Amino acid sequence: MDNSKEITRVLFENFQPQAIHLFYAIGYLAIAVFTYGVYVQIRKYRRGKPDGSWNELFHRFVDMVKTMATHRTLVRRDKSAGRAHGLIFLGFVLLFIGTSTITLEYDILEPLFGVKFWYGNFYLLFSLVLDLAGLGLIVGLIYMMYRRKWLHLPKLDYKRVDRQEGDPDFDRSQYRREDWAFLWSFILIGITGFILEATRLVWLNDRPEVWDYRMWSPVGALLAQIMQTFGMVSESAGAFRPYLWWFHGLLSLTFIACIPYTKIKHIFTAATSLMFKDPLAGRRLPKVPDDQKTAGYKTITDLTWKNLLHLDACTKCGRCQEACPANAVGAPLSPRDVILSLREFANHALSAKELPKEAELNIHGKDVGQVFMETLWSCRTCLACVEICPVAVEHVPIIVQMRRNLVEAGEMEPLLEKTLQTIHKTGNSFGESKRKRAAWAKELPFEIKDARKEPVDVLWFVGDYASFDPRNQKVTQSFAKLMHHAGVNFGLLFEAELNAGNDVRRVGEEGLYELLASSNIGTLQACDFASIVTTDPHSFNTIRNEYPDFGGKFEIEHYTTLVKRLIETGQVKLKKKLDYRVTFHDPCHLGRYNKGYDAPREVIKLLGCELVEMARNRDNSFCCGAGGGRIWIPDPVGIEKPSANRMKEAGQIEGLQVFVVSCPKDLTMFEDALKTSGFEGQFVVRELIELIDECIEYEVWEDTAVTA
Amino acid sequence: MKILVAVKQVAALDEDFEIRADEKDVDEDFLLYDLNEWDDFSLEEAMKIKEAGTTEVEVVVVSVGPDRVDESLRKCLAKGADRAIRVWDDSIEGSDAIAIGRILAAVAKKEAPDMIFAGVQSSDQAYASTGISTAAYLNWPHAAVVADLQYQAGNKSAVVRRELEGGLLQEVEINCPAVLTIQLGINKPRYASLRGIKQAAAKPIEEVTLSDIGLSGADVGAGNSMSHVRRMYIPAKGRAEMIEGTIAEQAAKLIQIMNEFKGV
16 A cells, blocks of 8 residues: 555546536536425425424434444345345445545545545545445346346235226336336446546556556456457547546436435435334324314325325335235235325325315325225234334324224224224123123132222233133133132223223224223222233233323233243143144234234243244234224125135144134134134144143143144 | 204113113113114214205204213214204103103294104104104104105205105105104214214203293103003013024924924
């Protein structure tokens, strides 16, 4: 290396002053166009409703930098694309820093203070790093092109499932064209950059301070070698260079000017979207402010600025669509399409100087950019989309907000409407008398305490399905026996317990949810207990994550963690081991919603079972189809049910004996699906509690033993 | 233009109910109250006329009953009714449908509506005569069991289709003002969201006493009704029997019963 000042790069050598001025003028123009675009975007976001996500900005920023630096969310479930993006990202960042470094010296430090640092060793290292960055960028872009052209990934097909062929926005081909324009212009900038570098080397090959150090820009040096082999000499290179220089320069400036108007803006929107990520998105739905007249989202301006920002962050990668259970069975829903529709709508309606009339802001309907009611009602609120989105788009909260508006307008399935009325009237979705809620307990050989009348350690919130569904009542009784056997001091709320409201809220009936939640909170607060346990992941989620917003802060756990502890501490003694080959289905509300992946698996292993995972497990678990109130809406005839789809997946496991669930709704859904999908007799569906039960009280409950 | 919709809060039986000690009704502890199903439809029919938007239409719901009825009235207000009136006096207790009709007619005289809608019947008592007796007291024309209505706010008459037995419809032209009793299925009642019901709490429910409408205790109550409940009871079990056991056992039992019946 050599630290002499001569070792640096020529910038405007041989340029006429007018040419330099012209270049600067174009540069400023590009910056102006860019700035205006950014202004229009920010004006658009400011037309959204306020959002309180401004807290802990520093913490959010650090998290965002970590996520971006590791590309953690991008390599998930698509390693190659994630890594290729990593190369592009790193290349872009380094090249951007590199160019800024030159600007810093040439336009700021040198003219103002006479400071120079871009020479010698620093320059050589700079040159090497940027060469490698450029190479990485091109390699990454080539993979992306290959992937688009030859891999034929369904998730990159933008054809819509909620529109018909012939509808104006059916195939979204403009996105495909934009993708290719982006890839080509980006790769051309990289390639011309290298050719430019090589041309400069050939042009200046008589200057030892350039030519002798050419290997510090290896890609350029290699290209220079090739050019020379093909007969390029200093003069021809010198003559060719200005054309190339202008082409490269103008393309780059155009690229910068285009950022806020094209998908390139994801550089900023994805980053900020990640920064404003809500770790409880979907798990804790937003409250409706007391003073707000209508609930939910009717117009595009009902969305918060954060929602609008999320819309712009979407890069159409299709991971959400791939994970969506509704989409998998052919329902007219792709989370990506909902986001893109709203984005197109927002760009159309909110980018102009004046806001259009209220009526033109309605996001519900059948027109271009509007979201169909059928689409919104197809959602199971399983959070698979929110979970996998690499840029933290929060689809489910938006969908639920839109449903709130549909509910207010009464635009829902008659059966769902009936169920909501029933829940309002009786406090449960079965339409049973409140008095019958704890009827299952009458058959037990012991009395269960009434937590309203005496203090208990553990308050058991049973939930509707576990209380009223005859099949689930058996499981409920088993769990009662287990707790009794373990000597847990527990009690129930009996007829004072109401539906916890988790699914009512996800349907979008916020008023009913408020009623149920505040009633339950009032009941719970009047009781003396240390913590709550439930076998129902849905109740678990809303009590854990949403009741605090209504003043109900309680310790709550799902039974799987409690049982695991009871077994480990020896309070529950397993008298025999099971040798079943089982698989475990993560309930959405226990797994994805609350990260309760491990406890049920550890219990399964403690029981001695051999656990074989399905392909879609843990955070990629596949919804049974019952979430978001869909258990109250009949599935359309003729299309596959998500639960049947899941059965097929389980059926692929060689020698599977038990399909283990840990959620009352799962038990109902999958026992049903087992019969209809033709796997009856091959394996059985069991609640984890039933397997534990086999190990502790098999003389009483042998009738529930696995008989497959 | 005003439409008066007469509604009722009806009682539904809870699981394992008990009869009151005086044997005249079910013990109130075992009753669940809700708006009469027919009234959802008659209110919706009024709302449709209001929303057709040719003339300004005021929809007023009226009910006779104690405090608890406010909850049902609020549901009507949530669905878009402009005002609600609740008539009550302890002396009204025990009134039959005809006496209730007398009260409703008195309210109508004060409100002077252009139309009165009521449900065909109530799901708990099923007299199917409240609406009709109201018309009688007002000396207005009436049509019962209306399954279709063609009427625009301000019209002098309406065309109604009445549902008769055997799938017959009778098309009737009726002069207004009139009392129509509305049948289930005439429309699709809207959903009253709970937030809507909560917000409707801000709308006033006018509490009206008997003297406000020119009546007194001598016009209402069990003593001034033309019919009274003597007894409410669960009849002795009929001959229905659930046959339990395996399919074979059930079949054997069924054959045995059939043979006994034939006297073999």
